[in-house]
Amino acid sequence: MYIYSDYHDEFFTFEGYARNVVNNPILLRKVVEKYMPVEKVVDIHVGVEIEIEGVYAVEIWVVLSDGITSLVLADSPIPLTPKQWQVIINKVDEQYRRVRGLLIEPKPNVSFKDLMVDLENCISSLGLKLKFLAKMSRAFLSRSLNLIGLRPWNIVLALSRDHIVETYLIPRKFLKDVEKLLKDKAKITYI
Incomplete structure (x- = not known):
């Protein structure tokens, strides 16, 4: 699984699949706490889920004691390039505007x-x-x-x-x- 962290503005890899993480609250918390300061995590929410060109992606919103940030989790058979990440993030953003x-x-x-x-x-x-x-x-x-x-x-x-x-x-x-x-x-x- 590939991860983009808005908090760090960086890309990471994590063992497992985004689809499994989204459906398992314990796994979801484990992923979030790996990339966010544990003492600041207040709440975790699942945002938009999309599938584009065979890549499943989901945005996870993390409410921190000092703000809100997000992680984008993606299942892809090959590593994603920055251009592919941009396409995924644009599609996620489009879904927020399209479906309120x-x-x-x-x-x-x-x-x-x-x-x-x-x-x-x-x-x-x-x-x-x-x-x-x-x-x-x-x-x-x-x-x-x-x-x-x-x-x-x-x-x-x-x-x-x-x-x-x-x-x-x-x-x-x-x-x-x-x-x-x-x-x-x-x-x-x-x-």
Whole structure:
């Protein structure tokens, strides 16, 4: 596995695979603590995951007592050149700009209440809770996303019902799980 540390502005190698590290909290902490001062690490979050030209990459956000930094972990069969790293980092940055949340509109045959129950069950099965942000008109949604001040490891779920939107906050790493669960029950749009 190859690692770019924003904290050091350097590249490193580490035994193992980024996919395994992301899915194992103990391994994730071990990797972070190898490249960050242990006494300063407050929290760890998974950001954007991408696959580009056969290289899987994921950004790990580390909240330190004196700021926030990140590591980009990449699985590649060959060492990555600085140009390849730049392509990966640009693609990761593009994902943050492109996807700040999901607008979820129930299909005509699905009730809003049923959709909420399914969503809450999915989120709780992942060990999370939906964090309610606000209820607003749909017209105000895109403007309010700028006001929310999202951390890069979170996204907004906006559930639409009759031109009113209820917004919730969830970790970005569960974006694909939510999409998979709701794809047959709702129209999903990136916001």
